[in-house]
Amino acid sequence: xTLPYRPNVGIMLINKEGKIFAGYRSxxxxxxxxxxxxxxxxxxxxxxxxxxxxxFEETGIQSIQYLAQSSKWYxxxxxxxxxxxxxxxxxxxxxxxxxxxxxxxxxEKEFSERKDKEFSAFQWVDKNFLISHIIDFKKEIYxxxxxxxxxxxxx
Numbered sequence: 001x002t003l004p005y006r007p008n009v010g011i012m013l014i015n016k017e018g019k020i021f022a023g024y025r026s027x028x029x030x031x032x033x034x035x036x037x038x039x040x041x042x043x044x045x046x047x048x049x050x051x052x053x054x055x056f057e058e059t060g061i062q063s064i065q066y067l068a069q070s071s072k073w074y075x076x077x078x079x080x081x082x083x084x085x086x087x088x089x090x091x092x093x094x095x096x097x098x099x100x101x102x103x104x105x106x107x108e109k110e111f112s113e114r115k116d117k118e119f120s121a122f123q124w125v126d127k128n129f130l131i132s133h134i135i136d137f138k139k140e141i142y143x144x145x146x147x148x149x150x151x152x153x154x155x
Contacts, residue, residue: 004091007041008040009040009041009098010074011051012098012145012149013101020127022035022129022133023058025118026120035138037119058114059111059122064102064104065101070096070149073095074097074141074145075093078092127146131146
């Protein structure tokens with residue numbers, strides 16, 4: 001039996017300089033624990049609404065402007081080391097990616113007031129940093145998303 005993919009959103013948040021928000025996953029110790037925000041889509045939830053909600057829950061950031069969304073859903077399979085509770089329900093995740101511009105004045109303040117502690121730190125980075133610091137099973141998706149949103153990124 002083939003399991004379904006969990007509906008999910010990915011969020012690329014850029015600043016006015018075209019740098020990308022990267023969060024360091026709480027509780028991790030290796031260098032490949034940086035990522036962009038992402039999260040599940042609730043039942044009957046619009047993907048754009050889910051992206052805005054997930055961004056706020058994970059980062060505290062609300063000062064954003066919608067720029068674009070991916071032209072397709074990207075999929076990845078869960079590796080064997082993911083806890084069985086997740087793998088018994090889902091083969092992996094299918095993600096619709098959204099691009100937002102950060103329009104606020106103090107991301108550090110917004111981040112420090114977030115309610116979810118998924119990330120212990122953040123920084124504004126370029127795509128090469130994320131490609132070399134994302135967990136391996138998500139790397140190909142990141143490369144494709146960067147290619148799709150390339151015109152918005154710092155050259």
